[in-house]
Amino acid sequence: MSLTLTPFDMATLLDSDEAISEYLSQVLADGDHEELIRALGYVAEARGMAQVAVASGLGRESLYKALSPGAKPRFDTVLRVIRALGIDLLAMPHTTPHH
Numbered sequence: 855m856s857l858t859l860t861p862f863d864m865a866t867l868l869d870s871d872e873a874i875s876e877y878l879s880q881v882l883a884d885g886d887h888e889e890l891i892r893a894l895g896y897v898a899e900a901r902g903m904a905q906v907a908v909a910s911g912l913g914r915e916s917l918y919k920a921l922s923p924g925a926k927p928r929f930d931t932v933l934r935v936i937r938a939l940g941i942d943l944l945a946m947p948h949t950t951p952h953h
Contacts, residue, residue: 864896864900865896865897865899865900866900868896868897868900869900871940874897874900874939874941875941877893877896877897878890878893878894878897878941881893882943888923888924890932891920891921891925891927891932892921892923894921894932894935894936894939895921895922897939897941898917898921898935898939901939903917903918906935906938906939909937909938910934910935910937910938911934911938912931912934912935917935920932920935921935
């Protein structure tokens with residue numbers, strides 16, 4: 855008996871604004887910039903990469919390159935993608951307990 859694993863497709867779980875918001879909020883809370891870029895790629899795939907490219911003003915190839923593993927996109931590029939995804943970033947004080 856052999857075990858066959860199916861590839862995990864994160865984009866299929868990101869099927870609502872609420873799911874996307876919760877996912878990105880968690881990634882942002884973790885504070886890993888590479889994970890954030892990867893997460894934005896998943897969300898862009900879920901929303902439709904071509905549509906996000908048009909909305910962000912980036913070419914599709916540029917968008918794929920900016921969101922690829924190991925990419926270090928400029929901050930303004932990240933903001934353009936976030937806006938194109940219909941997401942707002944909010945600043946809040948840390949909610950960690952005081953020691």
